[in-house]
Every structure is written in structure tokens, then in C-alpha cells.
Amino acid sequence: MNDFVIKCGTLIDGTGRPAIHNARILVKNKRIAFIDTAISSDLDNHHIVVDALNKTVMPGIIDSHKHIINNGGSGIGIGLNIKQIKENLRQICYGGVTSVLDLGSADFIRIIPKLSWEQPKLFYAITILTCQDGYPAEYMNKKYYKLGSVKECQTEEDIKKAVKSLFKKGVAAIKTAVVSRTFDNKPQKCWTDKQLQTLTNEAHSYGLKVCAHITYIDDYAQAARCGVDSIHHAAFDGKMYEKDVEEMIKRDVIFVPTVSLCDLTIQGLENEWIYSKNYHPPVNEKIKENMRIFTKAYRDGSEDKPVGDFFVKLSKKEFKKTLYYQMENIKEYIRNGGKVAMGTDSSLGFSLHTTPIREIELLALAGLSNIDAIKASTFTSASVFAKENEIGSIEVGKFADILIIDGDVSNNISDINKIDIVFINGKMMYSKKEHPKTELWSV
Template sequence: MNKLSRIIIIGFGTVIGCLGFADRVHAQAAYPYSAQAYIAYKQDTIAFTHCYLADVIHKTVLNDETIVIAHGIIIKTGKTKAVQIPHSATIIDCTGKTILPGFVLLHEHMFYPAASVSPYYVHYKQLPVSFPSLYLACGVTTARTAGSVEPYSDLSLKKEIDTHQIIGPSLYVTAPYMEGEGGFAPQMHEITTIDEAKRFVNFWADEGFTSFKAYMNLNRSVLKAAIDAAHARGLKITGHLCAVTYREAAEMGIDQLEHGFFAATDFIPGKQEDACVSELNPFKHIDPRGKQAKDLIDVLIKHKVILTSTLAVFEGLCKQDTITQNVLDAMSPDTRDMYLKYYSHERSADMDSAMVKEFVMEKEFADAGGLLCAGTDPTGNGDVLAGYGSLRAIELLTKEGFTPIEAIRIATYNGALALQAQQNIGSIEVGKHADLVVIDGNITDNINNIEKTEWVFKDGVGFNSQKILQGLKGQVGKY
């Protein structure tokens, strides 16, 4: 296996979280002193006036709207001239600004690749301080982790965020990877029998995880046992597959699949049962609008399988270098050196052609009625960081032909639907949590305006995005 293949494998992390909506502490519960410097607004009642409002339900951007929140809940929306603002409200004039729902992303990690070069050794480093803050600063208010390498760390992070000990998105936590024989990472436990799969699911469900993820080398019988065991507990399971095809997994009852179609082995010539054969471009032999692709899409939709798009992690493997200066500036010196000296050179023109087909197939899936969600996957070759990569993943959806508001819906309401939490989050509607992202500009004019985040409100508490990002410069990779 060459270095590029190894890196691509790293970029295929995942899992699905679907229990009830996470319990949240009252919005005004005190944050620690260390977080106070980042809080711009914590008043009980706030009115955002004269804003553009991203209405993801009707897929339109409304003009001159007002949103009123109280005690962490949205209580009013409507045209500014028609909304009666409570006398006690703090008023924020949002002329020229767009308010989006907080992002709900489904392929997130609290770790980052840290492989040694010689000898080559795959390793992941948990970043429990910088990654939650990065996610929140860039507008991610809810995140499903997508496979854990430090499971008790992820559980602790969830608890600390829920109780306001640290800042970060509300977490739906996924259990450790369910890998088969031949896994490449030492942090992944290999499961080879049906009984092992059942014990694994029940143990980690008892520990508090709300979802599971099947990984590349898991065979059909073990995957089927894992799916049945998860469903018996009322939980869900997703997969970054390889040995098992998408069609096989859909017919077994898997709930979700990660990385769009990049992890599908259905179209690889000579694919043998229960054998993982990874290709850089797994659909180079097919027409993405042809019968084979359509038949697979039909099967996925028939079985109500959700897809998570993770475009940013694959863009990093394309021939043209797309990393931005703010991402390099965020990295700690040793992390940046590792990336520039090693990972940044592992790119391929084959990935450019693969991306073109991926764009088509994800759009075809969504247009046919499939539920497409979005995720970051801050792994790959190291140029995708939490938060920054999240925004890029959303922007890239517009290259598939989605309008800016459609891309925002995929990254908000669709994610809430997948988590079965749409009654509480995912859109700007009365009665929902005040999870809001305030950006400078109108996304209709330019989707890249989502990078101009000013404040992120989570349960009605407003955080200064740029202060958080400034405080993390040169720190990502340390902790």
C-alpha cells in the first residue's frame, strides 16, 4: 500500500448518532472564567433586526427580518416592521448580515492524523481543547462524532460541553470503530465474529454511546450482526465500508453511509465478497448518470439510507493545493511542518476526476429524494481542520449544483432530520433552540460569505467567533 492510499484510508473515518435530542443545560448557566472573554451576548432576551434570514425549510433567504430569542429559545420571527420587540430586549442591528441556523454536521472527529514518516505508522492525536472551540467558532452548534479513538475522552467532552465547563457544539457521540481483520490503525479493535459484534455494541451502548460505525474490513455476517444489535438497542449505525458494498449494506438495514459514494466498492471490477479492494476513484468505470449509478441510488433510497457528504477531505487529495493561509496559521509549528514536509505532497490527478463524478452522484441522489447530509472529517492528508474544513465542505456543495440556501439546508435541517432532532434544531423557527450563526453579507450573493462569521449563538449565548479563532492561532495540534 502506497502513502497516498494510506492517507485516503485515514480520510474515511465515520459513525451515526441518533437517540433523542441531547439534554441541554439552561442557556444562561454560567460558563467558566476562561470562556467569558469569548462571550459577546448573554442577555435573557435579544432581538436581531433588519437581517437576511436563511429559511432552510422553504429554501429561500428572506429580507429585512427580525428574530427574537428569550432564555435560549426562538420566540418570534417575521418582517422587522411587523414584529413587536419586548421592551427588555437587547437589540442587535443586523443590517447587511445573514442569520443562519447553527450547522448540524455528521462526520466530525475530536482527533487529527499524526502519522510518523519513517517507519510509516498511522496514529491519531486527540485534540479535546482546540477542536470543540474551532467547530463552535465556525458555526457548528451540533456535531455527531464519527468514530472514536479515545472513547472516554469523547464522552467526557460531551458532558463538559453540556454542563458549560467548556465551549463547543452539542455532541452526539459514536462508539469506537467497528473494524474487521486487517485494520490499519492500532486504535481500532478488530472484530471477527458475530458474538464479538454483539458484545461490542452492548458494551459501548451501556457506556453511553448513541451510535455505531462499521469500518472498512468488517465482513457481511459481522456487519449484519452489528446492525441488528444496534437496532435492538434503539440505536443506529453508519459505515465507511469497503469489504461490504453499499447495496449489500442497504439490504441489511444499515442506517447511513459516509463519504458520499467515495467508499462504495459496488462498481469495482472483480470485487469479491467480503474483500476490501480500495481504489482512488471507485467509480471510474461507470457513468455517474448511467444505469449502474441510478440502480444503486434507487436501492439506497428504497431502504431509506442516509448519505453523508465529506467533500473537503477529498479536495485536499486533489492535484491542486487548496489549503488556505488561515488554516496554516491555526496549526502549531510542528503540525504545520509535518503537513508541509510530508502530507501536502500526497496528491493525485485521479482524485480530480473522481471529484467530478462524486459531485454528479451526490446531486443525483439528492434530486431523487435521498437525504444528503454534510460532514467535515478532519483527517485525510491533514489540511482539513475542524471548523475551517466544515465551512469548506458546505461551500463545495454548491459545485455540485446546489444553490447556497440548498447547501445550508443540507448542513443544518438535513442533519437534524438524520439525528431525529428536527423539532429542536436545524432551522430558524419559533420554539426551537436559539442556535444561530451571524455572518457579514448575504449568502445568496456568495456562499463564501459563510466564512465571515461574527457571532455564533448556542442556546441563546452569543460567542465572538473571531476572538475564538484568534486565540487558537498556532495552537491546533498541541491539544
């Protein structure tokens, strides 16, 4: 099925333009060949027509911050095995996410796109490049360094060699960290300006964008002035400085706030989701057991101490405040006209590899219109790793990564969760009618 027409009720093309009604999309050879907005069209007589006249048609969602080998719970790699990775990818695909940017896994991630699994398009950074003893040294086990998850660089030559090596491995972006203190407020070694500028210059010389993990408001300024292209995570230790917001916007920095991670994890812990008979996380028993232990540690733990073995070593009281500051910071960025992209940072806590509806809802709550929240989750997300000319919108010549939604997304952003059909490269990857799946929540 790679020569067909979709008759759209409402078409949202992902560019930020207003919705179009009663358009037809011709898909041929994996790409969008033609879009007809005329009242009547010869495309209506095509030999294969997909009827979406009472539905919304939009681009496939792009998650610009994923970790596909993380599975939920309190830490990194809990319950990790091949079967769970395969399930993670299936959930991502069935959830309407047609492309992901994985920002730190391991060298073996390069093999996954070659496997005949149900999966989205997988773009990756493989390795977090950091300075000697820099983030994530405070919590990450050194075994992950050996797997290629992290590379520490001491000299400018080290940085250049590391970027070149990753380019040769086919990465879609370079991931780094700009973090000057630990979760428990101790100084953390971080790049000098000269080192970070070397990294961004070298990445740009290969045509690669640079994505920076940032946790604290004091670190935004360095990332912006040293040429980082996208900043990942809304800081949770206070409100961003006005001058930093202005500088980031001036330099066209894309903000990927990943606010749903804390939101869903706090909701899951506070409401003890794992003990609900109506909660069906698509994870193995080892992960579920960790979720139970994590939930009990949260319930019984002191307000002034970290929660159990959760790698984010904030006190319980501080952790509960994170969403407030994150939302304030993303609201400020949107209010001032900054570019925002959708990324979930899943899977961790109770933010799982399913439809990223909560992240999209929070972007809308932060001030984006529904149309702009969709743009952030499609076109702008593709821009994070310089693929906006190939994916991210329904335009002639682009790959046919398309969702059919059984709802009115332009008026109710939460309707994105009502996925009917998922196409990737014009191939039907999921159909609600043909691929019934267990929902995360049952009634």
C-alpha cells in the first residue's frame, strides 16, 4: 500500500498554518506526492482511498528527546532486556510517534533500525560528550561508559576526535551536558567556554546540531553563548533570567522542556498508580516491582530527604516543586516568542513509551495554541536534528509519516490520544481496527 489517497476531514500540516478542511493527500513511493484542496478532485476516484472525512489528519509525532533503552522506574536500565526494548519501540510506534531522537543509549543502538521490528524511525546521538568528571558522573554507573553511553574529553583534540568518531557512526546530532552543580548542590565539573565552543564548532563543521542537557538556570547562559542549538530540560531550581531568555531567542535556540517527565512521575507516585487494577504499564515484572518499591519509598519517605534510590537526588519536598518552576520557565520562553519542541525524556519514573499526550498537553497549557503545539511536536522537533526538510510536516516531497486521529485535534489537543492509523513512509504501521492494543488505563 504505497500508492493511495487520504481524504481528510481536517488536515493539520504541522507548519503552523491553519487547519484545512476536505483536502486529499496522494501518497506515492513513501512520500507525499500531491495535496489537493479543491472542492472536487480526480483523486476521489483513485483505486485506493483511505476515508478520514470525519477525522483529523496530521504529521506523525516526533519525540526529540528519547532514551529507548530506559524502561521506567527509579533509575537507568531497570528491567532492560531485548524483549523490553522491542516492546518499547512497538509502544512508541503504536502511540503515533513516527520518529525519535535518542539522546544517549549505547553503541548497539545502531543495530536496531536494521532489525525487522515494529518501530519508528530511529535517529540517535549514541554518546553524551562531557568534560572530565562532568555530568552524568554523579549518578551513572561506569559500565554504561564502557557501552558508549558517555565519553569524557579532557582536551580540545579529544573533543574533535570524539565528534568525528560519532559523525562516522552516523549520529543525527551531538549530545552534551552543561551542568555546573550536582543534584545535592555541590560543584560539578563543567566545560570551559573554550571547550564548549570547540565542541559546537566541530559539530557544526559536520552539519550536526548540538543538544545540551541542562538542569539549572545558571547554565543556560553558557550554552547559548557557546553555540548550542537546542537546550533540553526546563530548569527546576528557579525562574530563568530574563537576559538568558533574550539571548537564547536571539540565537534561535530551540527549547525542549521535557516537562511531562516530572509531572507524570509525581502523579504516579502521589496517586500510587502501580497499585491500581486499572493501570497497565507495558513493562516487565522487574520494572513493575521497582515501581512498587519506588512508590513505597515516596509514600513513607521524609520530606527533607531524597526518594529511595531515585537517581535524582533532590529531597522529596524539592522534587514536588520541580514542575512549578519548569512550567514557569517554558511559559516565559513561549511568551517571548521562543521556539519550543516536544521531547519526553522517557522512559523514567511513570513517563513511559506510549503516546506523548501529556507533554503535548503541557505545551498547550504553557501558552501554545493547539496548532502550534502540533508544530512543536512535529516540524520543530525535526528541526532539533536538522531533518525538517524530510519529515515533520505534511508537504509535497516529504516522507509520508502521517497520523489519522479519531477526533478534532484543532479544538481539543487531548484528542491526539485517539489514534486510528499510523503511517510511516506510507506504510500502515498501526491500525486501531487491525492492531488492538492494551491501553495504559482501563475503565
